Amino acid sequence: MTLYLNLAELLGARIEQGLYRPGQRLPSVRSLSLEHGVSLSTVQQAYRMLEDNGLVAPRPKSGYFVTDHRSLPALPAISRPAQRPVDISQWEQVLELVRSTPQADVIQLGRGMPDVNSPTLKPLLRSLAQISRRQDMPGLYYDNIHGNLALREQIARLMLDSGCRVSPADLVVTTGCHEALSTSIRAVCETGDIVAVDSPSFHGAMQTLKGLGMKALEIPTDPITGISLEALELALEQWPIKLIQITPSCNNPMGYIMPEARKKALLTLAQRYDVAILEDDVYGDLAYTYPRPRTVKSFDEDGRVLLCSSFSKTLAPGLRIGWVAPGRYLERVLHMKYISTGSTSAQPQLAIADFIEAGHYHPHVRRMRSQYQRGREQMIDWVTRYFPPGTRASRPQGGFMLWVELPESFDTLRLNRALLEQGVQIAVGSIFSASGKYRHCLRMNYAARPTPQIEAAVRKVGETALRLLVEEHSPA
Amino acid sequence: MTLYLNLAELLGARIEQGLYRPGQRLPSVRSLSLEHGVSLSTVQQAYRMLEDNGLVAPRPKSGYFVTDHRSLPALPAISRPAQRPVDISQWEQVLELVRSTPQADVIQLGRGMPDVNSPTLKPLLRSLAQISRRQDMPGLYYDNIHGNLALREQIARLMLDSGCRVSPADLVVTTGCHEALSTSIRAVCETGDIVAVDSPSFHGAMQTLKGLGMKALEIPTDPITGISLEALELALEQWPIKLIQITPSCNNPMGYIMPEARKKALLTLAQRYDVAILEDDVYGDLAYTYPRPRTVKSFDEDGRVLLCSSFSKTLAPGLRIGWVAPGRYLERVLHMKYISTGSTSAQPQLAIADFIEAGHYHPHVRRMRSQYQRGREQMIDWVTRYFPPGTRASRPQGGFMLWVELPESFDTLRLNRALLEQGVQIAVGSIFSASGKYRHCLRMNYAARPTPQIEAAVRKVGETALRLLVEEHSPA
Ligand SMILES: Cc1ncc(COP(=O)(O)O)c(C=O)c1O
Ligand SMILES: Cc1ncc(COP(=O)(O)O)c(C=O)c1O
Numbered sequence: 040m041t042l043y044l045n046l047a048e049l050l051g052a053r054i055e056q057g058l059y060r061p062g063q064r065l066p067s068v069r070s071l072s073l074e075h076g077v078s079l080s081t082v083q084q085a086y087r088m089l090e091d092n093g094l095v096a097p098r099p100k101s102g103y104f105v106t107d108h109r110s111l112p113a114l115p116a117i118s119r120p121a122q123r124p125v126d127i128s129q130w131e132q133v134l135e136l137v138r139s140t141p142q143a144d145v146i147q148l149g150r151g152m153p154d155v156n157s158p159t160l161k162p163l164l165r166s167l168a169q170i171s172r173r174q175d176m177p178g179l180y181y182d183n184i185h186g187n188l189a190l191r192e193q194i195a196r197l198m199l200d201s202g203c204r205v206s207p208a209d210l211v212v213t214t215g216c217h218e219a220l221s222t223s224i225r226a227v228c229e230t231g232d233i234v235a236v237d238s239p240s241f242h243g244a245m246q247t248l249k250g251l252g253m254k255a256l257e258i259p260t261d262p263i264t265g266i267s268l269e270a271l272e273l274a275l276e277q278w279p280i281k282l283i284q285i286t287p288s289c290n291n292p293m294g295y296i297m298p299e300a301r302k303k304a305l306l307t308l309a310q311r312y313d314v315a316i317l318e319d320d321v322y323g324d325l326a327y328t329y330p331r332p333r334t335v336k337s338f339d340e341d342g343r344v345l346l347c348s349s350f351s352k353t354l355a356p357g358l359r360i361g362w363v364a365p366g367r368y369l370e371r372v373l374h375m376k377y378i379s380t381g382s383t384s385a386q387p388q389l390a391i392a393d394f395i396e397a398g399h400y401h402p403h404v405r406r407m408r409s410q411y412q413r414g415r416e417q418m419i420d421w422v423t424r425y426f427p428p429g430t431r432a433s434r435p436q437g438g439f440m441l442w443v444e445l446p447e448s449f450d451t452l453r454l455n456r457a458l459l460e461q462g463v464q465i466a467v468g469s470i471f472s473a474s475g476k477y478r479h480c481l482r483m484n485y486a487a488r489p490t491p492q493i494e495a496a497v498r499k500v501g502e503t504a505l506r507l508l509v510e511e512h513s514p515a
Numbered sequence: 516m517t518l519y520l521n522l523a524e525l526l527g528a529r530i531e532q533g534l535y536r537p538g539q540r541l542p543s544v545r546s547l548s549l550e551h552g553v554s555l556s557t558v559q560q561a562y563r564m565l566e567d568n569g570l571v572a573p574r575p576k577s578g579y580f581v582t583d584h585r586s587l588p589a590l591p592a593i594s595r596p597a598q599r600p601v602d603i604s605q606w607e608q609v610l611e612l613v614r615s616t617p618q619a620d621v622i623q624l625g626r627g628m629p630d631v632n633s634p635t636l637k638p639l640l641r642s643l644a645q646i647s648r649r650q651d652m653p654g655l656y657y658d659n660i661h662g663n664l665a666l667r668e669q670i671a672r673l674m675l676d677s678g679c680r681v682s683p684a685d686l687v688v689t690t691g692c693h694e695a696l697s698t699s700i701r702a703v704c705e706t707g708d709i710v711a712v713d714s715p716s717f718h719g720a721m722q723t724l725k726g727l728g729m730k731a732l733e734i735p736t737d738p739i740t741g742i743s744l745e746a747l748e749l750a751l752e753q754w755p756i757k758l759i760q761i762t763p764s765c766n767n768p769m770g771y772i773m774p775e776a777r778k779k780a781l782l783t784l785a786q787r788y789d790v791a792i793l794e795d796d797v798y799g800d801l802a803y804t805y806p807r808p809r810t811v812k813s814f815d816e817d818g819r820v821l822l823c824s825s826f827s828k829t830l831a832p833g834l835r836i837g838w839v840a841p842g843r844y845l846e847r848v849l850h851m852k853y854i855s856t857g858s859t860s861a862q863p864q865l866a867i868a869d870f871i872e873a874g875h876y877h878p879h880v881r882r883m884r885s886q887y888q889r890g891r892e893q894m895i896d897w898v899t900r901y902f903p904p905g906t907r908a909s910r911p912q913g914g915f916m917l918w919v920e921l922p923e924s925f926d927t928l929r930l931n932r933a934l935l936e937q938g939v940q941i942a943v944g945s946i947f948s949a950s951g952k953y954r955h956c957l958r959m960n961y962a963a964r965p966t967p968q969i970e971a972a973v974r975k976v977g978e979t980a981l982r983l984l985v986e987e988h989s990p991a
Contacts, residue, residue: 130850133853134660134849134850134853137657137659137660137853137857137858138659138660138661139659140658140659140664150657151657152656152657155652155655155656160655164647164648164652165647167647167654167862168644168645168647168648169644171640171641171643171644171647172640172644176631176640176831176833177833178643178831178833178834179631179636179831179832179833179834180628180631180831180832180833181613181626181627181628181832181833182616182833183613183614183615183616184610184613184614185614188616213856214690214835214856214860215856215857217853217854217855217856217857218855218856221854221855221856225726229706229728230705230706230728243853243854243857246850246853246854247854249850249854250701250850250851250853250854251854252705252706355652355654355655355656356655356656356657356857356858357653357654357655357656357657357658357860357861357862358654358655358860359690359856359857359858359859359860373610374606374610374722374725374726375726377609377610377613377693377719377722377726378693378697378719378722378723378725378726378727379693379694379697379855379856380690380691380693380694380697380835380855380856381613381691381693381719381832381835382613382832382835383835384690384833384834384835384860384863385833386643386833386862386863387860387862
């Protein structure tokens with residue numbers, strides 16, 4: 040699996056560096072196979088990945104060509120956050136986002152909501168209803184603190200897809216990935232400890248660090264390959280870092296999948312400096328490539344990786360069911376889980392276990408993956424069409440969020456305020472930074488099937504951004 | 516409401532002090548009404564409360580008499596925990612308790628499980644099933660961070676019963692009372708802070724203090740009137756206490772209801788020393804007296820009381836729905852709630868809101884209250900019959916737990932081990948203390964309707980205790 044990713048990365052870099060220019064023909068599959076000593080199918084996989092990334096396109100009978108980049112927004116710049124541990128701010132902005140109740144008259148492009156309207160989700164709702172009618176009423180009792188065994192068995196099976204072998208006893212079911220994150224962080228760190236994070240980074244994880252009194256050290260991150268290992272190593276040398284917190288597969292908000300070789304290298308670094316890794320894999324199963332990427336956890340041999348995930352993005356967030364595979368921190372995580380919420384609600388656990396066991400999980404996720412992949416194309420197309428010239432955008436490899444970068448001086452807080460009056464809501468970039476960076480960025484959700492209403496909403500975002508930009512540059 | 520409680524307390528104290536002896540006739544309603552300048556019905560209420568406490572009994576046409584105490588076990592002694600802040604231990608014992616899954620072949624007398632088999636709970640199960648079938652699938656979405664508005668409106672209405680006027684905006688819905696407790700503690704305290712607790716005290720709350728790195732200062736507690744205000748005041752003078760954590764109404768594990776006058780005095784103390792109060796009211800609605808006791812919160816004027824509760828004991832714990840009324844700490848609690856689990860599961864919230872709104876809550880709770888009150892009589896009767904002579908027991912005023920005290924040298928950890936082989940489980944006393952005191956005590960649940968199996972289980976506890984006691988005192 041490593042080989043094709045390495046090759047794709049190499050070719051991608053050459054294209055980005057201008058070695059192959061837009062419209063130019065790329066080396067044939069056969070010649071690359073000879074040059075790199077890999078199989079023909081490895082090269083084909085690499086090309087398919089680059090195609091998914093929008094970097095190359097096949098033309099019938101004549102091979103692969105570099106796509107015309109002018110038609111795609113440029114990628115966001117590599118982030119350059121402050122290189123020292125900071126206290127985390129931005130709670131007010133996050134609160135504004137999470138306080139809002141879904142409203143019929145507001146198009147919420149800002150929240151991390153998957154599409155839950157697929158018919159492939161129906162069996163889950165049936166299960167939920169059936170459990171409420173069971174004579175023995177399992178949903179009314181305290182569950183044991185590890186979580187339901189049938190569910191843990193199914194989760195352990197699913198984790199094989201990412202190369203992970205864990206047993207049900209290695210897992211703790213949690214109330215969403217949120218609880219997986221907070222119990223993990225508390226299991227490893229104490230107040231005042233420094234945590235290295237990929238930046239930009241999920242606001243929930245950031246606010247957890249804040250709430251627990253940690254300091255965040257934001258590490259520069261590449262929009263294609265993820266956290267900069269070079270910057271991370273420098274940081275590990277300079278600071279007493281306790282934990283590295285990352286979302287390496289289908290990152291929120293950037294959408295990249297960190298290449299396997301870099302995941303391994305990250306683990307080696309963590310071993311060398313003896314720090315723990317919190318790997319958030321909540322979007323991992325929504326990677327557009329098949330098979331889904333391996334987790335850092337799958338390479339872990341000494342139990343230093345705490346893998347956190349949930350069914351919030353793959354099934355539905357309202358179920359509030361997640362899990363941790365905490366490695367050597369199992370006992371500590373159990374204690375933190377106990378004091379956080381006691382046992383986890385039994386009914387949704389049982390329903391999800393039924394759903395997976397009956398074979399409904401993979402067909403559902405497969406369907407959503409391709410819907411989201413089409414959604415990405417549509418969203419990038421709208422951004423290209425409606426956003427100010429010079430707008431940059433991510434090219435997500437999974438999940439359902441687009442990261443959009445406007446000129447450095449732009450203020451998306453103002454944009455959001457102007458949009459709310461028009462019934463549109465976005466996620467402002469600053470909440471994805473511990474120190475309030477990325478004010479000129481925003482994140483939009485493309486999970487729902489495209490409709491004229493959503494197109495109109497995205498258009499409003501683009502046009503309002505343009506209006507604000509023009510105002511900004513015209514004399515008062 | 517205060518008047519009759521004061522009077523009952525006074526009379527109760529006189530009886531306990533031997534001023535009125537077993538079998539003796541008590542003053543008439545009329546003469547007490549004249550003596551204390553209160554109405555006849557106030558005196559009657561006071562007598563009814565003493566009757567509920569098992570201290571007096573009416574005889575037709577001749578008034579109230581002191582009951583024959585010889586037939587009831589003596590009350591537990593006033594606790595005398597260490598008078599200095601300690602780090603909390605006992606996690607292993609708690610883990611043993613909460614790790615266990617309900618098993619058909621073990622009678623679990625140890626857990627805090629209410630009876631969920633009442634027909635009055637059926638409408639709740641119907642609601643749960645219906646919500647799973649609704650077209651708009653509200654159970655699948657992220658709820659807002661405060662919790663569902665309809666539910667908060669119903670909770671605010673219920674809280675009127677305890678004399679509390681709060682608006683839905685003052686409430687935060689949580690994942691059980693556990694989350695209410697941990698978010699509240701984190702909202703008020705920082706690592707290393709000292710928290711004063713009534714002792715013995717719910718193990719979950721104790722372990723929360725441990726997990727968050729607080730120190731517990733255990734305050735002596737009277738089995739009838741609750742936390743000793745005198746000892747508390749001394750502690751407040753000596754130590755920089757940040758928070759007082761108590762369960763004053765239907766205490767777990769002791770079952771007392773702190774008299775209203777003492778609740779007020781506690782609040783005055785907290786004001787004087789400017790500390791916050793965490794009031795756990797999870798059993799409050801299960802008081803055997805009507806109307807239910809007022810909360811400390813209901814007297815609070817400057818927002819220093821954080822009231823924590825849940826539907827785990829009144830309806831069913833598997834729902835995992837609780838709440839906090841955090842007073843002036845609202846913003847901090849919201850932040851802690853967000854990082855702990857994000858939003859709370861929507862489906863059980865909606866079902867509970869339906870259940871209360873349709874008027875099912877009060878009839879259900881009324882029914883459970885009287886079932887539990889009968890359960891108390893039965894359990895005390897069994898303890899009197901089957902336990903070693905000299906056993907002491909609480910006289911719970913609400914809820915469904917009995918606290919049993921064996922001779923000082925006794926070890927309930929050993930008892931529990933011996934019982935598990937016989938398919939019976941109890942809660943050992945040491946988990947109710949920060950420092951592992953109360954090893955000679957145990958807690959038993961009497962929520963379920965009495966059956967020969969349960970009687971046999973309680974008998975096994977008593978007889979095994981006797982056997983161990985005899986072994987202990989016989990030369991090896
Ligand atoms: C990266 C990441 N981790 C965790 C979460 C939280 O997931 P859950 O809803 O399961 O708590 C989210 C949701 O937005 C997320 O984007
Ligand atoms: C006093 C007390 N508080 C809180 C709880 C926890 O309640 P929940 O199950 O709602 O988290 C319990 C349950 O045992 C309890 O006895």
